[in-house]
Amino acid sequence: MSGFITTLVLIAYEFFKTGLFTIGGGLATLPFLLDIAERYPHWYTTQTVMDMIAISESTPGPLGVNMATYAGYSILGFWGSLTATFFLILPTLIIASIVARFLARFNDNPTVQAALVGLRAAGTGMITAAGIGVFRVAVLNLPAFMASGQVGDLFNLTALAMFIVFVAAMAKFKKVHPVVFLAIAAVLGIFLGL
Amino acid sequence: MKLLWNIFWAFVRIGALTFGGGYAMMPMLQKETIERYGWCTQEELLDYFSLSQCLPGIIAVNMSTFVGTKLAGSTGAFIAGIGVTAPSFIIIILVAILLQQVTDLSLMNHAFAGIRIGVAALIFHSVLRLSKSSLKTRIAQLICLGAVLLSVFTDLSPIVIVVVAGLIGVMIGMYNNRNNIEGEASGS
Structure with missing residues (x-):
């Protein structure tokens, strides 16, 4: 004990x-x-x-x-x-x-407010960078591109098409909960054999 | 009491549906805290996000604590932090128990390949929304571009990026302030 x-x-x-x-x-x-x-x-x-x-x-x-x-x-x-x-x-x-x-x-202090303007811009940038990181893994095929040097090999076309459709759908259907998109993405992943 | 209950369940949902840590949490946070309950603004979420980068501990818990404190003080912070952690806790215990019994991993791998594309699209969508309020000035756009480039191409710590961006913000603020005062002085 x-x-x-x-x-x-x-x-x-x-x-x-x-x-x-x-x-x-x-x-x-x-x-x-x-x-x-x-x-x-x-x-x-x-x-x-x-x-x-x-x-x-x-x-x-x-x-x-x-x-x-x-x-x-x-x-x-x-x-x-x-x-x-x-x-x-x-x-x-x-x-x-x-x-x-x-x-x-x-929060009402002008210096704090000024600092926050910088922080928000940097925060947006860091989230963008994280998005680029996920995009690189999910949509790009870097190993194949490195091996062949062909630009056509860089993109997984199915994945790229799916990414574009999803971004457009999210802009159009703003009320839909994000998890609905993720569930559809999972099903598509299985059926398209990604 | 109702508020605490809402905070708890909102953060349980956020924790359960966030695949990929602090950054990927943003779309779920926007959905729950801005759209569903109107607890925060886009600006506040971005402030919490940037500050969370510089504080010790798990970023997702940091952000939840900020929102929880704003809504209901220390109790709110505690409830939000526990709520966001609970789903991973339960899922990992199940994984630990079941790990040996899962045989068909290929199906899961395909599903997660799809989910990753969904997550990339979600983050992209959430950046578009954030940028409407956070990137109004040319200076802010430049700071953002700098943060993107430094994060993608170097191993520089996010702490450095956040601190430098904050200092630039303060200096620009002081510069604008002085110009305004001089402008008023010469105008009168």
């Missing part, structure tokens, strides 16, 4: 630390997760982390949360996964809610 509690405390500590020191999205948690794998080889291995990246790409949710849940589960079952996930998001909850209050209080 005391071993159970000790392990829970260790899990809480390690994932709280990961949540506190990870900045940025996507794979920013990766170095911390690999570090834990090295120090606690009986918890999970680097191979598990690689498998998790693949699973995270095909299930909803952030890699950090997915990994904490999976690792916690493989260490101590349900209670391990609950502890790991809760302590991973705890520092975020505390810090972001403090910053949110600060933002609300100083």
Whole structure:
């Protein structure tokens, strides 16, 4: 029993630390997760982390949360996964809610307003870049293009046509929930053999 | 109480339907917080997004905490954060239990190839909507272009991009302010 509690405390500590020191999205948690794998080889291995990246790409949710849940589960079952996930998001909850209050209080300050104009432009740019990243994986076929040098090989034409139709449909049917488009995309993916 | 309940379920839906982390969350956030409930504006979501890049922790949880705090203080933040995390938590536990029993992965792979195209289109659509409010001036368009190029072609941390963009915004603001004051002084 005391071993159970000790392990829970260790899990809480390690994932709280990961949540506190990870900045940025996507794979920013990766170095911390690999570090834990090295120090606690009986918890999970680097191979598990690689498998998790693949699973995270095909299930909803952030890699950090997915990994904490999976690792916690493989260490101590349900209670391990609950502890790991809760302590991973705890520092975020505390810090972001403090910053949110600060933002609300100083929102009318002209300097804060001026800074936000810059931030919004940069935010739009970073989301665009992320969109380009997904587009590259989903629609372009870079390996085939590199191998042949033919521009025709660069585009997966079925995927490109589907992308264009989807963008047009989203602009036209604004009331439709995004998940409807994703469901149609999944079905098309199966039937077109993408 | 009704508000807290709505916050919780809105973020459960956002968490369950976001494939691919913080960036891909934007279309779902727009749908739930702007269109369905009118809780936020496009500008506010962009502010939260940029600040979330610079704060510790998972970006999706950061953004949920911002919206939750705005609506219902610390309780709202807590509810939104738990809500957005819950679906991944449940799904991964199921995956951990079932992983060995899934045999036909090729069908899933085709489905996810399709979903990725859908996600690319969704992000593109959401950028078009955001740009209407965030890229009104030439300077803002230049900052945006710079952020795109730096993000695509370099490994520069988003923190650097956000901080520099904020500083440029402040300097432009001060410059405009001084011109306005001088304009008024010479006009009178």
